[in-house]
Amino acid sequence: MNPTPKPGILDISPYVGGRAHVEGAGKVFKLSSNESALGASPMAVAAFKETAGGLDFYPEGSAKILREAIAEKFGLDADRIVCGNGSDELLTMLAAAYLRPGDEVLFSEHAFLVYKITTLANSAVPVIVPEKNLRVDVDAMLKAVTPKTRIVYLANPNNPTGSYLPFDEVRRLHAGLRPDTLLVIDAAYAEYVRRNDYESGIEMVANFQNVVMTRTFSKIYGLAGLRVGWAYCPAAVADVLNRIRGPFNVSVPSQRAAAAALKDRAHLEAGVAHNEKWRAWLTAEIRKLGFRVDDSVGNFILIHFGKDGTAHDADQFLTSRGIILRGVASYGLPDCLRLTVGPEEANRAVVAALAEFAGRK
Numbered sequence: 001m002n003p004t005p006k007p008g009i010l011d012i013s014p015y016v017g018g019r020a021h022v023e024g025a026g027k028v029f030k031l032s033s034n035e036s037a038l039g040a041s042p043m044a045v046a047a048f049k050e051t052a053g054g055l056d057f058y059p060e061g062s063a064k065i066l067r068e069a070i071a072e073k074f075g076l077d078a079d080r081i082v083c084g085n086g087s088d089e090l091l092t093m094l095a096a097a098y099l100r101p102g103d104e105v106l107f108s109e110h111a112f113l114v115y116k117i118t119t120l121a122n123s124a125v126p127v128i129v130p131e132k133n134l135r136v137d138v139d140a141m142l143k144a145v146t147p148k149t150r151i152v153y154l155a156n157p158n159n160p161t162g163s164y165l166p167f168d169e170v171r172r173l174h175a176g177l178r179p180d181t182l183l184v185i186d187a188a189y190a191e192y193v194r195r196n197d198y199e200s201g202i203e204m205v206a207n208f209q210n211v212v213m214t215r216t217f218s219k220i221y222g223l224a225g226l227r228v229g230w231a232y233c234p235a236a237v238a239d240v241l242n243r244i245r246g247p248f249n250v251s252v253p254s255q256r257a258a259a260a261a262l263k264d265r266a267h268l269e270a271g272v273a274h275n276e277k278w279r280a281w282l283t284a285e286i287r288k289l290g291f292r293v294d295d296s297v298g299n300f301i302l303i304h305f306g307k308d309g310t311a312h313d314a315d316q317f318l319t320s321r322g323i324i325l326r327g328v329a330s331y332g333l334p335d336c337l338r339l340t341v342g343p344e345e346a347n348r349a350v351v352a353a354l355a356e357f358a359g360r361k
């Protein structure tokens with residue numbers, strides 16, 4: 001018999017990222033992967049370039065310089081930070097470390113696809129909980145908890161819906177979990193959120209032994225191509241992750257550039273201000289064209305089309321204009337397209353093209 005993978009692996013639909021290219025169009029605006037509208041900090045780019053002369057040396061395996069830079073910026077314990085090749089790697093390592101075959105993993109209906117992939121990859125069982133108005137429904141999540149629930153993944157804010165759970169709701173979710181169930185709070189978009197009732201997860205990790213928060217340099221820091229993320233963990237979880245992670249899982253350029261990016265506060269603030277301004281503008285302008293747009297706290301918005309395949313037609317039309325959005329059928333939202341807040345020129349091009357599309361219908 002030929003080699004066969006572990007049970008569950010052949011049930012995985014491979015992750016398909018946002019498209020990056022279109023044929024034949026002139027200028028292309030890629031607004032499909034929630035990348036930064038302002039790009040990376042020049043300080044991060046300079047730090048990256050400085051590493052070019054030392055590529056023959058292995059990195060320091062624990063990403064010490066980066067953990068210390070994160071610890072300093074956020075006031076955390078560097079020993080409880082674990083860095084990864086993107087936060088995807090950390091989400092995946094947590095599953096590999098804690099899931100036994102048949103364990104249940106809870107997440108909400110329109111949650112990030114990586115949770116399902118990594119659950120199946122570990123022969124565990126995804127338990128997908130319906131949302132209410134495209135928001136995580138804590139009561140429904142708690143009802144779905146069983147003695148087999150091992151991990152609960154919560155993207156907060158969630159991609160692609162753009163909604164978030166206020167702190168008291170996260171507390172309520174956690175309060176309904178057994179101490180041996182791990183709550184993983186994926187806060188990839190935390191920097192963009194400007195709400196008084198939001199907390200990224202740092203406080204939860206400080207108070208509980210079964211909560212982990214993951215963060216990324218791929219979004220507001222504009223370093224998606226480098227692949228750097230980090231997790232803030234209880235000491236025992238950090239210890240577990242450090243036993244199973246690849247010994248050199250974060251490259252030298254990644255460590256240096258990410259550490260430098262953290263020091264550029266002005267760039268971060270410019271990213272937040274740009275996002276606030278243009279997310280509001282896009283939301284209002286696209287609503288004026290007659291499309292439903294949900295309120296979002298992230299750097300993207302979800303646009304609703306009719307239940308008649310219009311989302312597909314709109315996607316094709318926009319693509320013909322060189323504008324790439326993200327179809328989210330794989331997230332259970334076949335009538336929607338997700339739009340990343342881009343640079344001004346891109347945002348204006350999207351609204352103009354959608355106006356043209358609406359006029360043709």
Ligand SMILES: *Cc1c(COP(=O)(O)O)cnc(C)c1O
Nearest residue numbers: 086087088112159188216218229
């Ligand atoms: C983009 C994104 C991430 C980040 O993944 P990286 O591997 O760090 O690039 C994590 N979670 C969600 C929900 C995201 O949308």
